[in-house]
Amino acid sequence: MSSMTAADNLCPFHRSLIIAVLVAFCGTAGAGQWQPLKDDGLHDTTNPSLEVLQNPADALSRLPADTAGNKVDWVRAVRDGYIAPRSQLRDNTPVRILDSKILMNTRGSLPRVRFDHEPHTRLLDCSNCHEQIFKSKAGDTPVSMSAILDGEYCGVCHGAVSFPLTECNRCHTVPHDGDGSGQGAQ
Amino acid sequence: MTVTVLAKVRSDGDGVRQVQQRRTNIVRAWALGLALALAWNSSGSLAEYADVILNRYADRADVRPVIFPHWFHRIRYQCRVCHTELGFAMRAGSNDITMDKITAGSYCGACHNGEIAWSPDNCDLCHSAVPGTPTGTRGGHQTTGPGRY
Numbered sequence: 001m002s003s004m005t006a007a008d009n010l011c012p013f014h015r016s017l018i019i020a021v022l023v024a025f026c027g028t029a030g031a032g033q034w035q036p037l038k039d040d041g042l043h044d045t046t047n048p049s050l051e052v053l054q055n056p057a058d059a060l061s062r063l064p065a066d067t068a069g070n071k072v073d074w075v076r077a078v079r080d081g082y083i084a085p086r087s088q089l090r091d092n093t094p095v096r097i098l099d100s101k102i103l104m105n106t107r108g109s110l111p112r113v114r115f116d117h118e119p120h121t122r123l124l125d126c127s128n129c130h131e132q133i134f135k136s137k138a139g140d141t142p143v144s145m146s147a148i149l150d151g152e153y154c155g156v157c158h159g160a161v162s163f164p165l166t167e168c169n170r171c172h173t174v175p176h177d178g179d180g181s182g183q184g185a186q
Numbered sequence: 187m188t189v190t191v192l193a194k195v196r197s198d199g200d201g202v203r204q205v206q207q208r209r210t211n212i213v214r215a216w217a218l219g220l221a222l223a224l225a226w227n228s229s230g231s232l233a234e235y236a237d238v239i240l241n242r243y244a245d246r247a248d249v250r251p252v253i254f255p256h257w258f259h260r261i262r263y264q265c266r267v268c269h270t271e272l273g274f275a276m277r278a279g280s281n282d283i284t285m286d287k288i289t290a291g292s293y294c295g296a297c298h299n300g301e302i303a304w305s306p307d308n309c310d311l312c313h314s315a316v317p318g319t320p321t322g323t324r325g326g327h328q329t330t331g332p333g334r335y
Contacts, residue, residue, distance in 0.1 A: 035232045042233040042315055042324060044250055049310035056234045056257055063261075070235045070257050085264045089271050089296060125266040128276065156276050160323045161236035161256050 033071050034060055069163045075119045085123075097121045102138050103174065108145075112174040233325035238278050241321045244313060251315040272296050279321040 034056035037043045043050055056070075063082050064073040077083050087095045098121045104113040120129075133156055134141045141153070148155035149165060159165040234257050241251035259268070268274045272293060275281055281293065288295035288306050297303045304311055 034234060040233045040237075040325075042237060042239070042253060042319065044314060044316045047250065047310050047314050049308070050314065052311060053314070054258060056255075059261060060257060072257070074260065083261050085260060085262055086267065087264050089267055093271055095266075123260075123265045125270040128266065128269050151277075160278075164235075 033057070066163070068167055074162070075122075078122055079119075096126055098126070104143065106172065110168065110172040112176060113171045114174050115171075235325040237324045239315055239319050239321050239324060240278075240283060241315070241319060242279065242282070243284065245318060249309065250313040250317055251319050251321075252312045253315045254312075278323045 036055050036057070037053055038045050038050060043053075060070055060072050064076040064080065065071060066073040078085065087093075098117040100117045102115040102117070104115060106112050130136050133153060134143075143153045147153055148158070151159070154171070155165065163170060233253075234255060236256035238254040238256065239251050240254060244251040269276055274293065283293045285306065287293055288298065291299065294312070295306060298306055298312075
């Protein structure tokens with residue numbers, strides 16, 4: 001009986017229940033990655049102008065795929081030229097790109113975080129994060145996952161508009177014994 | 187394993203009744219499982235990730251709340267345009283946006299002026315949410331975010 005698994009210990013009712021839930025999830029998860037506006041539960045279907053608005057699938061299905069958030073890899077979409085979002089409305093607004101990485105020491109067991117300024121400054125201005133959300137001096141900001149999950153620090157954007165907080169290993173990339181010279185977080 | 191169990195059951199005096207009971211239980215389990223999964227999938231809003239509802243004034247003014255789709259706008263503009271040049275604070279509900287300010291060219295009105303994007307007199311195109319929808323960030327395929335969103 002050493003080959004007996006946990007599933008074998010379940011009574012038939014519970015085993016069937018688990019299989020049914022899994023099958024139903026798999027069956028519905030792939031269907032319709034992007035809800036049409038009329039079915040999203042947010043748009044008022046009595047609005048006569050609803051049919052004028054673009055549906056997410058029309059635009060997002062043509063961009064590099066991702067598994068979370070909008071199901072679009074926005075960083076790659078910009079980097080590879082799928083889209084070229086404009087950087088400013090006014091000619092004299094400075095557009096500053098910073099190519100530097102910050103290694104953030106995590107006290108937990110997860111790999112450390114390497115924050116890469118470059119993809120962030122491709123979209124955001126310095127003032128969006130500094131000095132209100134993050135101090136410019138590395139190490140001066142008491143970042144923690146519990147605060148991030150509460151919508152602070154990285155969580156101002158990640159979990160709300162940029163890739164969600166379920167994607168741990170996109171930020172936690174640097175092993176504790178590494179020197180931090182590998183591929184950065186996306 | 188199943189065959190063994192069935193054989194044991196059939197050796198009982200009430201074997202047939204127990205097999206029928208087992209089948210009924212399995213059918214019930216499947217029905218309950220499918221119902222649970224469908225209920226979970228359809229619970230809450232299925233809005234696109236990062237859709238923002240603006241309802242500081244809309245309900246009180248008897249118009250639909252506004253839906254701001256981040257996905258549509260970020261294809262066309264980098265985050266910095268709205269969150270730096272136009273001054274939108276990065277927290278749903280923290281911007282005091284009024285139609286007076288928009289028609290004067292502030293906030294949405296910097297683009298929604300009939301030249302870059304549709305003009306503010308196309309009420310229904312922005313004011314498109316189900317009445318009563320509270321201000322906040324919606325949507326999400328994997329997370330609906332913490333309470334503060």
